[in-house]
Amino acid sequence: MKNNTRVSNAIIRRLPRYRRYLGDLRSRGVKKISSNELSELIGYTASQIRQDLNTFGGFGQQGYGYSVDHLYAEINKILGLDREYKTVVVGVGHLGQAITNHILNYKFGFSIVGLFDVNPTIVGLAINGVKVQNSSELEDYVRNNNIDIGIICCGKDNAQEVADTLVRGGVEGIWNFAPIDLDIPERIAIENVHLSESLHTLSFLISSKEKENR
Amino acid sequence: MKNNTRVSNAIIRRLPRYRRYLGDLRSRGVKKISSNELSELIGYTASQIRQDLNTFGGFGQQGYGYSVDHLYAEINKILGLDREYKTVVVGVGHLGQAITNHILNYKFGFSIVGLFDVNPTIVGLAINGVKVQNSSELEDYVRNNNIDIGIICCGKDNAQEVADTLVRGGVEGIWNFAPIDLDIPERIAIENVHLSESLHTLSFLISSKEKENR
DNA sequence: TAGATTGTTAATCGATTAACAATC
DNA sequence: TAGATTGTTAATCGATTAACAATC
Numbered sequence: 032m033k034n035n036t037r038v039s040n041a042i043i044r045r046l047p048r049y050r051r052y053l054g055d056l057r058s059r060g061v062k063k064i065s066s067n068e069l070s071e072l073i074g075y076t077a078s079q080i081r082q083d084l085n086t087f088g089g090f091g092q093q094g095y096g097y098s099v100d101h102l103y104a105e106i107n108k109i110l111g112l113d114r115e116y117k118t119v120v121v122g123v124g125h126l127g128q129a130i131t132n133h134i135l136n137y138k139f140g141f142s143i144v145g146l147f148d149v150n151p152t153i154v155g156l157a158i159n160g161v162k163v164q165n166s167s168e169l170e171d172y173v174r175n176n177n178i179d180i181g182i183i184c185c186g187k188d189n190a191q192e193v194a195d196t197l198v199r200g201g202v203e204g205i206w207n208f209a210p211i212d213l214d215i216p217e218r219i220a221i222e223n224v225h226l227s228e229s230l231h232t233l234s235f236l237i238s239s240k241e242k243e244n245r
Numbered sequence: 246m247k248n249n250t251r252v253s254n255a256i257i258r259r260l261p262r263y264r265r266y267l268g269d270l271r272s273r274g275v276k277k278i279s280s281n282e283l284s285e286l287i288g289y290t291a292s293q294i295r296q297d298l299n300t301f302g303g304f305g306q307q308g309y310g311y312s313v314d315h316l317y318a319e320i321n322k323i324l325g326l327d328r329e330y331k332t333v334v335v336g337v338g339h340l341g342q343a344i345t346n347h348i349l350n351y352k353f354g355f356s357i358v359g360l361f362d363v364n365p366t367i368v369g370l371a372i373n374g375v376k377v378q379n380s381s382e383l384e385d386y387v388r389n390n391n392i393d394i395g396i397i398c399c400g401k402d403n404a405q406e407v408a409d410t411l412v413r414g415g416v417e418g419i420w421n422f423a424p425i426d427l428d429i430p431e432r433i434a435i436e437n438v439h440l441s442e443s444l445h446t447l448s449f450l451i452s453s454k455e456k457e458n459r
Numbered sequence: 460t461a462g463a464t465t466g467t468t469a470a471t472c473g474a475t476t477a478a479c480a481a482t483c
Numbered sequence: 484t485a486g487a488t489t490g491t492t493a494a495t496c497g498a499t500t501a502a503c504a505a506t507c
Contacts, residue, residue, distance in 0.1 A: 111452030238325030
């Protein structure tokens with residue numbers, strides 16, 4: 032695997048998608064695939080697929096194609112899915128619970144270790160067998176348990192404060208569902224899921240289609 | 246507002262973000278803003294901001310800048326947020342409930358009209374005052390109530406079937422949370438939220454940062 | 460060996476940035 | 484009017500596609 036010096040954002044967004052399609056192929060027992068066949072399935076050009084993969088290394092074999100198993104394993108490595116991530120969820124409303132479920136049903140190396148909330152009527156309850164703790168204990172917990180990822184599912188008013196706490200506790204990355212752009216150090220990875228913006232993208236697309244069809 | 250002939254995806258993704266920042270400014274009572282000031286806040290170059298806005302029309306005033314109120318209203322129009330959208334949620338697990346809450350707390354023109362599930366132990370329950378119906382009634386319901394948007398929160402095995410049903414019922418757009426690429430007619434708008442892919446992007450970023458810091 | 464398909468270089472296309480004339 | 488800032492054209496940069504030599 033080549034050294035990934037500044038992989039473009041466009042490529043980064045395509046990688047998990049490659050993984051998903053390769054995982055499907057793999058579970059269907061497909062052994063080999065060419066960039067052309069993959070192009071057919073996934074919708075990127077064969078040329079782009081080869082370019083993308085060669086950013087990280089030569090995973091194919093001329094005249095043959097790609098071994099599905101091997102390529103899947105390599106993409107998992109590229110995505111950092113060859114290790115375990117311990118996570119905490121902060122804010123255990125419906126969204127926090129949905130994310131908790133989502134991760135607990137996951138095969139690949141993410142575990143929910145702690146749940147946190149500020150609401151005293153929720154603190155102490157067990158969700159999926161994990162007890163909800165008071166957010167005041169978040170920093171110590173993250174530090175003492177070597178938590179890797181903090182998942183922010185609280186409202187936007189507390190989100191920056193929670194992020195600061197997670198960073199002080201020593202997380203490596205933050206998965207943020209609050210509708211705000213967090214201010215965090217360069218060394219910490221951040222991935223935002225802005226649901227409102229996604230919904231507004233949909234309404235934009237609906238409006239566009241309407242205009243087209245007029 | 247100009248005719249939006251094929252707006253690039255890059256621009257589309259930035260529009261809801263402009264809206265969010267302008268909404269914040271507005272609620273803080275700010276009356277005018279220049280592309281330079283907005284650049285400072287939002288992190289795009291002033292040049293890009295002006296280019297983006299001028300895709301849709303000239304909303305500013307030379308020598309002055311942009312009226313926050315006016316620009317916010319225009320972006321709402323561009324995003325199609327000057328109308329009402331009736332929605333149904335299919336699959337009322339934690340995620341479906343989280344999305345339902347999210348939308349019900351929304352100020353801008355999205356209403357949850359129907360909830361649907363296949364699970365008989367959930368059908369009949371009321372969630373946020375909306376009764377859960379059996380998915381077998383989905384198509385008729387969508388048709389008879391002029392539903393605009395279908396929100397897919399079920400598992401990936403049923404997702405394509407649900408999408409087909411929604412399309413037959415006559416929705417204009419689909420907000421899809423199932424980890425699959427749906428096959429739908431060109432005239433229907435689609436927006437995917439692939440949570441797993443988002444999480445895998447985060448693990449990729451964590452791995453990259455680790456390598457950088459070595 | 461011949462055929463197939465990758466890996467990689469070169470060409471094209473599109474998006475971002477810079478510059479500045481228009482104008483409030 | 485002078486200063487400021489937009490709207491827009493031109494220049495640059497980066498990403499995608501095309502082409503083909505390398506090679507299994």
